[in-house]
Amino acid sequence: MRAVRILGPEQLVVDADAPEPELQSSTDAIVEVTKSAICGADLFPYHGHTPGFESGTIPGHEWTGVVREVGKEVRNLSPGQRVVNASMISDGSCTHCRASRPMQCENRALFGYSGVYERLEGGQADLVRAPGADRSLWPIPDGVSDDDAVFVADMLPTGLSAVRRGGVSIGDVVVVLGCGTVGLMAIMLAGRIAGTVIAVDSIEDRRKLAADLGATTASPESAADAVAQATGGLGADVVIEAAGAVPALDSAFALARGRGTVCVVGAHFEPDYELDAGRMFEGELTLRFAMGDPLNDREMLLSMIAAGKLSPGRLISHEFSLDEAPKAYELFDRREASKVVLAP
Ligand SMILES: [Zn+2]
Structure with a gap:
């Protein structure tokens, strides 16, 4: 064969x-x-x-x-x-x-x-x-x-796990970092209950797919502004990191509101990631990982x-x-x- x-x-x-x-x-x-x-x-x-x-x-x-x-x-x-x-x-x-x-x-x-x-x-x-x-x-x-x-x-169960373990609730502002397939699945499912879904990706064609699923879109550079605008400067209720990349993980913590949740579904293999415990503590952030x-x-x-x-x-x-x-x-x-x- x-x-x-x-x-x-x-x-x-x-x-x-x-x-x-x-x-x-x-x-x-x-x-x-x-x-x-x-x-x-x-x-x-x-x-x-x-x-x-x-x-x-x-x-x-x-x-x-x-x-x-x-x-x-x-x-x-x-x-x-x-x-x-x-x-x-x-x-x-x-x-x-x-x-x-x-x-x-x-x-x-x-x-x-x-x-x-x-x-x-x-x-x-x-x-x-x-x-x-x-x-x-x-x-x-x-x-x-x-x-x-x-x-x-x-892919679809993984998108669902991101939404579930991220604790997305009715009306939430949800950021999805990375519009690969799993990110798009999370957008498709979160969009059924969230108030606003902000999809972030550096590639325009991927942002277009996210927009077709009903998301507001932003480039990585404009993500902070888009989140601030949607939340009156507060930050997102839930940030789903679906890129599996260190820069995305870094920005996830910056985009979450106080007592917000960061849910990671992108694959990671770094044993030496530097978690900003200061940011985690002062923001009382929750960090969760999820597989489908x-x-x-x-x-x-x-x-x-x-x-x-x-x-x-x-x-x-x-x-x-x-x-x-x-x-x-x-x-x-x-x-x-x-x-x-x-x-x-
Ligand atoms: Zn078993």
């Missing part, structure tokens, strides 16, 4: 002779991939910025497909069924899982993201093995397209999509074949695409 592999910094190849995955456990499933998204988080190993990343790993933690084969203990899935994955696998039995915190599972692993977690091949391939298939896969309802469903693997929780939120989100209340798929700007993956990564890396999917 064909599979994308990251061999080293900026060394991404399409392996035309990758071995087909096989069932390794009676709870596994094998899935024929239909759509597989490239995530901003894939750019960290692509640039060699993921500590311990194993050369040759197949990336891809957001995908849809059709079940080809299931192990004999898989109860809820059968061959031929359309499914979407959950970005992270979890065992369902540890203390965290039993308390509905699967993203903190003691045996968690992200598809296609070795090093940080145990190696688990991802879905940027013709076929992918899904361990614990009854948890790691979910049927896509009839009437929901693969393009919409692929957002339920990670597809396992707990996918049914509700798929229902909203099926009911026509959310249509994340319209944010896909480019679709490429698996063979064009190197080109797709380069384009996405240049931030010339809002969302790129590979269609094996």
Whole structure:
């Protein structure tokens, strides 16, 4: 089968002779991939910025497909069924899982993201093995397209986590720093309850997408003025940092009001970030981090999509074949695409 592999910094190849995955456990499933998204988080190993990343790993933690084969203990899935994955696998039995915190599972692993977690091949391939298939896969309802469903693997639940863990409430002024896909998902969801959503990005095309979702927009340079204007100089109730960048994290603290909340959903790997404890204390700020929780939120989100209340798929700007993956990564890396999917 064909599979994308990251061999080293900026060394991404399409392996035309990758071995087909096989069932390794009676709870596994094998899935024929239909759509597989490239995530901003894939750019960290692509640039060699993921500590311990194993050369040759197949990336891809957001995908849809059709079940080809299931192990004999898989109860809820059968061959031929359309499914979407959950970005992270979890065992369902540890203390965290039993308390509905699967993203903190003691045996968690992200598809296609070795090093940080145990190696688990991802879905940027013709076929992918899904361990614990009854948890790691979910049927896509009839009437929901693969393009919409692929957002339920990670991006849409992550946007939802940002809004929830940020404590966004009715009428709030919410700032979203970074209008990549997760930022746009947060804008889409926060906009349903917030009073004002201010979307901040340095790239005009991304600000345009945020404006189409109903946000007020600002460049990083004009963000402070925009927030001051919207809040009478007070600062934002909630600042969502969806850029995964140190300058954005720095400015998040500056933009929050006294007793405001900064919620970070951008990926961070800096062990030496200098937190301004003085600013945190005098402002009585709350700082929270959030990952998406597809396992707990996918049914509700798929229902909203099926009911026509959310249509994340319209944010896909480019679709490429698996063979064009190197080109797709380069384009996405240049931030010339809002969302790129590979269609094996
Ligand atoms: Zn667990």
